Amino acid sequence: MLSPNWTMLKELAAHRLGQIGLAIVAIYGILAVLGPVVFTVDPSAVAGGERYLGPSLQYPFGTDGYGRDIFALTILGARVSLYVAVVVVGISTTLGIIFGLISAYFSDLVDEAIMRAVDVLLAFPGILLALVIIAILGPGLNRAVLALAIAYTPIMTRIVRGNALAIREEEYVLAAKSYGESHWRILFREMLPNLTSVVIVQMTITFAFSILSEASLSYLGLSAQPPQVTWGVLISEGQSVIGIAPWVSVFPGLTIMFTVLGLTLLGVALRDVLDPQGEVNMTQDI
Amino acid sequence: MGWITYSVRRLLISVFVLFVASILIFSIVRLIPGDPARVFLGPTADQEAVDTLRVQLDLHLPIYEQYLNWIAGVLTGNWGNSLINDIPVFDLVLIRFPRSIQLAIFSLIIGVIISLPLGLLAALQPNSGRDYAALFFSQFGMSVPSFWLGIILMLVFGRYLGVLPASGYVSPMEDPVAAVSHMIMPAFALGTINAAVLTRFLRSEILEQRGKEYVLTARAFGHYKGTILRKYVLKNALIPYMTNLGIQFGWVLGGVVIIEVVFSYPGLGRLVLDGLLNRDYPVIQMGLLVLISTYVLVNLVVDLTYSVLNPKIRY
């Protein structure tokens, strides 16, 4: 298990897009985890700084209407986005693997039930499924996260099932059945290890797009509520003063763009390395 | 199994999906923790008003009757009144739905206009400079948040350059030129991601076709490069591209909710969002149901068209 993974890491490090992606993701990760410790800002307090200051050495992203350092706020937003993405990816991947594997392995009724449920959920295009769930739960960061997790689960389910269906026909799965391996072990010891490539690639992509989607939801006022700071909230605040202080919106937006770019580049590179025949399914900005 | 059977089956699946989706949407009101009428009117409202609203929302009936009443209302155009201003929801949706469809189609057209040449140019010379440029655009297009792109466009073309109106809506019946100029920016903000996704998709489809054995055979029989590109590569690559357009239409329908807010565009998406913020449940339900039905219908049409275009489809 160790040696091929080591080669894959090396291949990834040699992949040009992978290098860019890795670099961006690394900066994002470090800033999101450690940044708020270094660049402290209290989002609920009115800072002593001057309002609507343009970008400068002291305030690289400028200040907002409360005189807060937008750079520090953006980093705070990065931490929230990291939280959102980790939870959404964690839930949707776990559920997607379970449903997808079960659906592929036990065909007929179970498969039918799961796949029709997936069909119905995917019939809600884009962000609409998240809106339905928020309509029930009400707005809020954690509710938005839950809504996104539910919305991304059918996508992961479908991808896992599609690949698992092919693996189910592999002769080593038949061999395992023929020497009496249990269903459980066939699913998780024989099939799942051969799905890791697809799942890892999909996780990266879900990571990227859940950040994007949460930003949309909080821009619409359906996710985190002020004074909690997210990238979407910052952009929304900045839109009203776009004429006098464009930096309030511009910088958080650029940050989202580069973060998502880094993650999707990493996804493409991972696909190249792990699953050369596959194609990254990019149509999931919900 | 023939085409008719396939079509009937495909239709039944769409009806099934819509049926389950309608139950889900119907349940929105019923799944809210507590009494929906009370939630809407607030804790200070008097009991009489709450009771009136309960009757208005059918909440006093058994759940299946509530659904049957509701779905009967949906099918007969009796969609209830907005809880905010008491205007019939049907009228609200009827005015706003065509505007959103206009915007959606316009964005999709922008997506096609950009992706078709870009994907083609990229795929004809993979790993060339223009291929990298196309991929670069595609990657950025997928990463940029549409609402932020809208704001930036508004800032640049509306405020700084002043060439396009920053927001609002003009009906094409009244003034076609003004209508288009009002739609360009929102459609572009919405269509960028489609253009990016479709470019990438078309590129990889063409590359896949170029690797097919029948392309090798066509070369072995001396066909001209142009013939091979037209009859072998493009024809077979454009069919899945068209199918993908159907999926993209769905993303656009989801995206209108956001973009209409950015540009204060009075469409169905904004109606749904305002409903969400005001807990105006009849508006939320019917807005979502109309958007989803449109998507299901478009995909049905796309799939049926696909089965005609592609003789190889397994019914």
Place this chain on the structure above:
Amino acid sequence: MSKKSILEVRDLHTQFETDSGVVKAVDGVSFSLQQGEIYGLVGESGAGKSVTGRSIMRLIDPPGNITDGTVRFNDENLLTLPMAEVRDIRGNEIAMIFQNAMAALNPGYTIGTQISDVLQRHKDFNDKQARERTIQLLSDVGIPDPEARFDSYPHQLSGGMCQRVVIAMALSCDPDIIIADEPTTALDVTIQAQILELLSDLRDNYGITVLLITHNMGVVASTCDRVGVMYAGEVVEEGPVQDIVAKPRHPYTMGLMQAVPRLNDARERLESIPGDMPNLLKTPNGCSFHPRCPYDAEDCRNVDPSLDPLSPDDRSTERRTACLRTDEIDFDREMAEMATEADGKEGSPKPKIPNRGRTDSDPLIEASNLQKYFDPESQSWLDRLIGEREYVHAVDDVSLDIYEGETLGLVGESGCGKTTLGRVLSHLYEPDAGTVVYAGTDLTELDRRKLKSMRGNIQMIFQDPVSSLNPRKSVYEIISRPLEIHQNIADEVARRERVEELLDSVGLKPEHASRKPHAFSGGQKQRIGIARALAVEPDFIVADEPVSALDVSIQAKIINLLMDLQEEFNLTYVFIAHDLNVVQHIADRIAVMYLGEIIECGDADDIFTPPHHPYTEMLLSSIPPLDPSAETDRIVPRGTPPSPIDPPSGCRFHTRCPRAMEECKSVVPADHQFGEDHTITCHLFDDDRDHAEINALIAEQEAYGVPKDQLVDSD
């Protein structure tokens, strides 16, 4: 035969630049095609034969590159001609057809359009002329109802029909040469016979020169005039087909000929070539065959032999070989030894080889009235609810006894249900109806726990060496897992010991245990799969096409291994294969399947010599004979197997049967005991038919059936 050379390949070099180095796929190949001949380019996978074919057509794409050589055609060097002129030649003067005909046709256009397009590309035809000519071509290549077929899409035709369409396309512009790259490999043996017949007809009727690229020695022997044998990117021997087959002058050719199982050398050990094909990244110095050559000498390791004519006193000067020690090796004696071993006493009746299984005792496995249906892939749950439900009749009322220690061969065309039957017998699939009784225990009645312990007795060996091993696990993990389940060897050390023991018994080394499957060659992977099956010490093994994915020289080794293991561990095999030669070589008894039913079953000798059931007869006569001089009145098989979703009424074979009678269309034939332990399901053997009539029939079959000394290649 005219000696006019029409195409001359000289010193062709084609390389592929990969990340791990330069692959010399074609490394100095020279040969020429003479007007109106069928020239066979034969070799195992990786020999470079397909790349040679494509290089002639300049169909090499990056990272591939033709680095040296000339291809002379009509006084022009195709390799230096401007691309535009090459395109004018392609399809017009030289046409090429490929292995997978279905994939070679554009799914988006009708076959008629595609042929017309080629015509209009090269000839000045208007639409109407092109259509007429296309219909004529379709009819020439034996496509029934060509007018209607003009508007068919490729997916509406079977693989064999598609190959005919591609051949029609190749014929369309009256080319001088057709390059056929493995044109029959993807097809069933009955369809293969039809396509080969067609290719021979084309040569006879139109004088077209054919370059036939194949790995199948039987195809070469039955179809070609001259042969070039390729190994590791080089032609190692060339000559008239009968000389190559009977009097090889290169150790590799000889090894190939000896490795091929033939119909009448039942259960002899096969000769095999040691080692594997060399890695083309670093071909050995000197003669590239020397590491595997039994006559390897000092010189062979240093000097790369050139392809030189044999001494003039040899029967033909057309013979060329690339071996330094041609004169020293007594090829004829080696071949003669093999021949005597194989033929036994010529003329006298072949001694009946006793069945190794104890047919007199109770059978180990009694399968009765097995039935297994599947839902067609295209049928969803909705169809099942609303529409008329259809089934794939994979196994239909099959009864079968298998005796301890024997090998039962299961043969039939693809889609006949032999794999499904194998999986029902090993209880991988639960039968829909019927019972499988294993040593007195009815498997269909066992509960989960008992069934699990029963699985220790029954194992499977699979077809695809790549797919049968989990790529994420080490060989140790793969083999030790069944041990853990069934042998309860909790002790890690003991388990490791047992794994090494198993590896040893299949001819692998202990250090192989820690590696992952991708580090092994196809043959080695198959050995690992066999070791896994042996791990639980089973009594009964179902081997599903265990050698069909392997090259001939590797195939022989695996067959030998399976036979040795059977002897050592007293195993009972069901051996499933589409290749009659292989089955006949290893099996004691044979069951022939057609569309889900067993139509004939009996001792191997009784089944084939002579064939009784018309279907068995058809299968047998489809096999291309390895002896080119064998003039057989071969029955060219008719048609393709009907769909198992809606099998024909009466006798399922009646739609293709050359002896079909009126009653066959409506009356289901009964099983007839014929001789000792030989069952035939056919109306020809109905009791009310008079015995003399049957004997006459058999005599007739014997008379024009298969020649006794037929040597046949495996696929």
